Amino acid sequence: MKQLSSAQIRQMFLDFFKSKGHDVEPSASLIPVDDPTLLWINSGVATLKKYFDGTVIPKNPRITNAQKSIRTNDIENVGKTARHLTFFEMLGNFSVGDYFKEQAIPWAWEFLTSPDWLAMDPAKLYVTVYPKDTEAKRIWHEVVGLPEDHIVPVDDNFWDIGEGPSGPDSEIFYDRGQSFNNVAEGNPENYPGGENERYLEVWNIVFSELNHLPDGRFVEQPHKNIDTGMGLERLVAIVQNTKTNFETDLFMPIIRHTEELSAGRKYGASAKDDVAFKIIADHARTVTFAIGDGALPSNEGRGYVLRRLIRRAVLNGQKLGIEHDFLYELVPVVADIMHSYYPEIAKNQAFIQKVIRGEEARFRETLAGGVTLLNQTIADLQANGETEIPGATAFKLFDTFGFPVEMTQEYANDNGMSVDMTGYEAEMTKQRERARAARGDEQSMGSQNKLLMDIKTPSQFVGYDDLDVKDAKLLDIITPAGTVAKLDHGTAQLLFDRTPFYAEMGGQVADHGEIRQADGTVVATVSDVQHAPNGQNLHTVTIQAPLAVNATYWLSVEPIRRKKVSQNHTATHLLDSALRQVLGEHTHQAGSLVEPDYLRFDFTNFGQVTPEELRQVEQIVNEQIWRALPITWREMPIDEAKKLGAIAMFGDKYGDIVRVVTIGDFNQEFDGGTHPHNTSALGLFKITSETGIGAGVRRVEAVTSKEAYEYLTKQEDTLSATAHTLKLDQLDAVPHKVAQLQADLKAAQKTVEGLQAKLASQAASGIFDQVETAGQYSLIAQAVSVAGMNELRQLADQWHDKGSSDILVLATAVGDKANLLVAVAPAAVKAGVKAGDLIKAIAPQVGGGGGGRPDMAQAGGKNPAGIPAALAAAKETVAGL
The missing domain is CATH 3.30.930.10 (Bira Bifunctional Protein; Domain 2)
Structure with missing residues (x-):
């Protein structure tokens, strides 16, 4: 060999x-x-x-x-x-x-x-x-x-x-x-x-x-x-x-570099260490390529998978004695191994490293929180004489903090405990079911349609230059039952030898329009155009008068719709370039939709886009519109187009000959869509929203031309109405007036809080004297008239300062709701009294539930009439302690 x-x-x-x-x-x-x-x-x-x-x-x-x-x-x-x-x-x-x-x-x-x-x-x-x-x-x-x-x-x-x-x-x-x-x-x-x-x-x-x-x-x-x-x-x-995949030249350079980062560990010296080396090498490749293709860590979908892989690599690094951020250092090694076929990894190396290092740092913080939770869980269980960590807790540690269940088992074993693996697996099954439900029931691949696959008659799209073709020959009439030579009514798909109708592609929606006889009589309306398997433009129509194969017809695209779609398509090109300028070259398109009335553009980005960045993007796009840049297009060999630096749009496949659209000196892309001849046709560009739609994917929606003017007019009308309500003559005075009102409101709220505190203090003057004995503890259990839970907590603070009793139980009715609060003095907590247990015992009396710390707990309910019963239950429960 x-x-x-x-x-x-x-x-x-x-x-x-x-x-x-x-x-x-x-x-x-x-x-x-x-x-x-x-x-x-x-x-x-x-x-x-x-x-x-x-x-x-x-x-x-x-x-x-x-x-x-x-x-x-x-x-x-x-x-x-x-x-x-x-x-x-x-x-x-x-x-x-x-x-x-x-x-x-x-x-x-x-x-x-x-x-x-x-x-x-x-x-x-x-x-x-x-x-x-x-x-x-x-x-x-x-x-x-x-x-x-x-x-x-x-x-x-x-x-x-x-x-x-x-x-x-x-x-x-x-x-x-x-x-x-x-x-x-x-x-x-x-x-x-x-x-x-x-x-x-x-x-x-x-x-x-x-x-x-x-x-x-x-x-x-x-x-x-x-x-x-x-x-x-x-x-x-x-x-x-x-012996395995991992000793090949695809992995060994990563493993050797990991050895240098570790505390003197060597691959091949320990079976346990070898597993960690292999996991790190595998995961380093995965996260490098995934981030390079636009995936970013998150709590859902592929972002969740990415986060899990990074955390798993970090934990295995710790097993090798690596206590610092290290995974990002392996990216250049992966880039070097794969450079011959995937040069883009080296090109995007800095961004990939930034994402991984940030995620590593966040995980180390999260990991510390997970250790705290696990230690507290073990302490609480041991205090209650329990020896098994619940499966739900083990799953939370895995799902939220990235703890492998094996790690939780190790902690448990070190403390003479076990983990409920049956419960853990049940939670894991639920998660898998949620993931399957999120993907939906779509079939992975459809069945072949022999009829459409066998139609190979050529059809020419001439719609870049002409919106009307008066002598188009009808080649095929396709119905669910098959092809027919003539059709008088109903819906069908039509194929012509030439057509001005644009078929949906690259996010740009299809043209609408009409099919006429030579005398102008409308015989069908076009509601959609899609590509047939062999590339022809297939027109979905509603037939109003008889149509026959081999007859010629006048095909007419609805011009206003085409014009508006073309303007918005150009806007997506301008927006794409502006986003790269403002956010960085790592940003790339992740989908788009170009409708007549608006455009939608999805793109990858690590983090939210700030209002300042959006304003900058918007400014750049409008500057290109106001520069009145010429828009030209020509076909050329793909290698020549790449040499020009033309950008390939997301998800598109290209043949040997491509169409390159050039917008002045600002933008050049592979593109098969339609455009106006000058950016000035767009008139105005306005971003209407920016949101996150998934892990590391943002969405911008925007409008141009007439829709942009209407959007701004509507915003101005809203502002004018606000100014009128505030009795202002100038629109630019609205922000100052609103800020002044907010300051006044804040001051009023502070005054109200001070008055409520005084009322609570007055209410407390008599309450703290109502001490009674319940079993071996002194207890205050009273209903008070205060504004809500915040005031109950203020009373509890005063009770704590005064040391009036071992246990405090307060209740108040606020409209149709009840609030309960339990506080326990330190000595009573030490003796085993837990506020959380007491609140759980009495909350059902007001139709609610609650919980909290051993020294303080609270609850809410929908039955204020049950407050007397709750207080009585508190006395009975404390007496039995």
Whole structure:
């Protein structure tokens, strides 16, 4: 076998399939685009779904890629097995309705065994097949020449994710030899496909030949596909002959740098330390790439996963004696390892380090809080004679403070206690169910639509220059029942040889308009335009008069709607550049919507955007409008466009020829949308809102032109109405007047509080004399007439200063609510009296509940009539202590 670096292996794979006529698809962002079924991109095929379900027909049906991926469902196994990782690269080759088993299988064998490529020993390769897939078995045996004893039937070799494409698969395994056996001889798992370390899965070839229908049936797929996946890390481990993935050149530089940061620990010296080294190396790669693609730590979704990984790495750093922030120092190491294929990591290195270091620092503070909570929990449980930490508490420590449950168990064991793991698992199950519910019930991939996929008639979009086409030929009328030659009424989808109607794309909504006969008679209205699988503009229409295939019609776009959408589209380009200028180059688009009446722009940013920054962004955009910059566009080869520095818009895929839109000297982007010819057409730009919509993602909504004027006019009307209410003649006097009123109100509130304190003091004058004996304690239990809980606390402070009794119980009625307060003197607390226990005993009498510290507790209820009963219950409870 050849000795190769990971970078050479990756490139060799892509070069091999490029030699077989495949286009190389760049690795997509780890953050899915328009796919609510995925939290992360988790495979090579995940970014190609639209090709496999027939939504889009690719220019070349042969595709290959090296796709960065994240999977965290087996995070607990990372570092403990040879192969589990959270971040990995999936090498894949794909056929979309082109070649099938006859070529996919021999090509896989050629790449693995040919002297020109990896040159693996064929005798060490085994394959598994689906028992009913006799064709795959035949090709492996008769065409490839693999002995039958190297072909293993496995019932699980069937790829199915629910509705959509599915089919049998064939996995290739590499036999690493007897020394890797981790199960006893004769164990049923000691075979290719079993749970063992000897036979390492290298490659999985999925033969996507069936459609899984909603009713559960499997039917033959119109266009058969090939979907393969080969983990780069596993392949490198085999080629470089390492025991696990972690001894390869993808991980060892990270581990060596971690050794330097640790307190003299060395990889390979201790099995326990090795697990920590591996977890840190894996998580360093994951968080570096995730943040580089725009994910940011948070308490939800992928941000929560990111936060958990960082915290897990920090805790494992502590196990190696690393007590300072260190994970951010590994980012340059990751960038250097991956630079040949992912140069963007080095480019974004400073920002990635900033995010990780900030999260590390916050976690160390949180960790200290978690230790305090855990110690207090243990002390409270021991004081009550309990020996088990509740599962809910263990889960809170994990979920809120990042404590692995193993760490909580260690603390518990050190104190002679245990953890309720059944309760912990129950809480964990609830969390998983919440996560599944948040993702919704969307299908991962739809079924193929053979009718639309087979329509390949070309259609030309001419709407950049013309809003009217008077001689468009109708090529197809598509109904739910199929294509028809003529249709008199109803709704349908139409395809013309030429069209001025823009199809929804890149956030810009579709054109609306009308279809007329030559004499101007309206025969249909266009309500939507989408791209057909082969790229044509497909018009959704409501038919008002007969339409016939091969007839010519006058297509007319609604001009005002197009004009307003185009203006707002230009505004998104200006806004994108302005945000980068103000917030930094790390900011990038995370989605957009361009409507006639407003625009919406989502972008990544670490933290909130300040009002000052928003004003600056707004100012920059308006300056470009007032500069009256020319807007031009032209098509060019993509490499030429990249040399010009044109920006690729978020989530878009580009062919060899791209359209580049240039806005004066301010902005240049790949873009297929429509624009006015000059920025002055926008008139005015105004941001109407800025909010957070997810982990590290902000949303700006804005208006231009007429809508911007109307928005500002409405704001002015509101301000004028406020000025009128305040009896002011000048609008600019409103802020000063409001500030003056707020100061007056604050002074009045202070006076009220002083009067309430005096009233409370007067009320206390007689209360503190009402001392009675209850059991072995002196008690004051009285109802008072004060404003609320704040005044009860003031009375408790006075009681504490006077030392009037061992226990104080106060109650007051405020409207239809009751407030209760219990205070316990230090000596009584020391004797075992707890205010929290007493408040819980009496609160039900007023229809409420409460709690607090041993020396002070309070409660509220909805039944003030129960106050006498609550006071009586207090006396009875204290008497029984």
